[in-house]
Amino acid sequence: MKQVKLGSSEEQVSEMCLGTMMFGRRCDEKESDRILSFALDSGVNFIDTAAMYGEGKTEKILGRIIGNKRKNLFITTKVHKGIDSKSILESIDESLKRLQTDYIDLYLIHWPKEGMNPEEIMEALNKVTESGKTRFIGCSNYPAWLFTHSNCIAKLRGWKTFINHQVCYNLIERGIEVEVLPQAAAENIAITSYRPLALGLLTGKYKPEQPIPDDSRGYNDWRISTWLERYKVGILNFFQFAKDRELTPAQLAISWVRKSRGITCPIVGVSSLNQLKEGIKAFDFNLSDPEYKEVTDMFDTSVKEESGGEYKNLRRNLSLLK
Numbered sequence: 001m002k003q004v005k006l007g008s009s010e011e012q013v014s015e016m017c018l019g020t021m022m023f024g025r026r027c028d029e030k031e032s033d034r035i036l037s038f039a040l041d042s043g044v045n046f047i048d049t050a051a052m053y054g055e056g057k058t059e060k061i062l063g064r065i066i067g068n069k070r071k072n073l074f075i076t077t078k079v080h081k082g083i084d085s086k087s088i089l090e091s092i093d094e095s096l097k098r099l100q101t102d103y104i105d106l107y108l109i110h111w112p113k114e115g116m117n118p119e120e121i122m123e124a125l126n127k128v129t130e131s132g133k134t135r136f137i138g139c140s141n142y143p144a145w146l147f148t149h150s151n152c153i154a155k156l157r158g159w160k161t162f163i164n165h166q167v168c169y170n171l172i173e174r175g176i177e178v179e180v181l182p183q184a185a186a187e188n189i190a191i192t193s194y195r196p197l198a199l200g201l202l203t204g205k206y207k208p209e210q211p212i213p214d215d216s217r218g219y220n221d222w223r224i225s226t227w228l229e230r231y232k233v234g235i236l237n238f239f240q241f242a243k244d245r246e247l248t249p250a251q252l253a254i255s256w257v258r259k260s261r262g263i264t265c266p267i268v269g270v271s272s273l274n275q276l277k278e279g280i281k282a283f284d285f286n287l288s289d290p291e292y293k294e295v296t297d298m299f300d301t302s303v304k305e306e307s308g309g310e311y312k313n314l315r316r317n318l319s320l321l322k
């Protein structure tokens with residue numbers, strides 16, 4: 001597993017970041033333990049979690065299974081409560097307790113919120129860094145302008161700045177191509193990208209015009225059935241392209257994200273050890289430039305807000321700040 005530099009920091013992390021959102025949700029503690037151990041043995045040291053996953057259950061599981069592996073890991077977690085100063089200070093203490101550790105490596109604001117105050121947020125994050133509770137800070141799901149706005153305030157005040165932006169990116173959800181990725185490339189921001197498999201749509205387990213398997217995440221998620229219908233031609237071409245190269249669709253989807261300019265580390269989320277064993281092979285395989293282009297063009301690349309909800313409300317939102 002390749003090591004990569006995390007944006008403007010001097011920190012080296014594994015190119016693959018292991019997503020743990022399914023720990024305690026679709027895989028039990030024993031399987032989570034097997035996944036974590038296999039990831040570590042394969043050279044993955046970068047772990048992503050969040051206080052809100054399973055309402056704290058995922059962090060608790062991690063706390064129990066990490067044990068003496070802590071020093072070998074680079075752990076990201078995210079603020080759970082509000083994003084006022086008091087909530088940030090309380091939230092990190094609660095995460096430290098659940099994770100059974102003295103420090104977080106990278107602490108993120110999970111989502112921007114209506115009426116948020118960037119100055120208050122950056123000051124609180126600076127305090128958390130100065131007190132040694134986290135080594136680095138970042139954010140997730142910010143519009144590009146808000147990332148820069150927050151860092152400008154921090155720089156003016158002499159506070160710590162964001163080094164990382166965690167955002168959604170996959171073959172069909174491409175909104176970050178407009179502003180976030182060019183900004184990251186220009187400003188040396190580490191981009192960690194979640195949902196490389198479009199919730200599992202790009203793994204081959206969902207097939208156009210066939211029922212959604214009832215043991216999958218897609219069974220309870222409207223996005224899978226909507227995307228299956230909307231992208232059926234692209235999806236079938238994508239599966240064939242993978243087959244012709246003796247790759248699984250999941251490996252092809254992760255390889256594509258990995259090769260995308262501006263992406264530092266794809267976050268690979270799994271609900272079983274077998275899924276990890278399959279997906280991790282994408283880090284041993286490099287798409288050629290023509291292959292990358294062909295896969296890119298299989299889907300309609302115009303920018304859309306596929307997931308709706310939060311994204312739709314964030315962009316073009318002129319009342320985000322007080």
Ligand SMILES: NC(=O)c1ccc[n+]([C@@H]2O[C@H](COP(=O)([O-])OP(=O)(O)OC[C@H]3O[C@@H](n4cnc5c(N)ncnc54)[C@H](OP(=O)(O)O)[C@@H]3O)[C@@H](O)[C@H]2O)c1
Nearest residue numbers: 019020021194195196197198199200203216217269271275
């Ligand atoms: N910052 C944020 O707002 C945010 C939001 C979401 C996620 N994240 C992070 O990103 C990570 C990944 O997100 P995600 O889980 O939504 O990613 P994803 O890559 O879109 O989907 C992962 C899902 O795909 C399926 N899968 C994975 N590998 C597979 C394989 N080899 N074969 C067949 N199916 C496979 C599993 O679904 P089944 O369980 O149905 O088998 C798995 O739960 C999370 O764990 C979390 O750490 C961050």
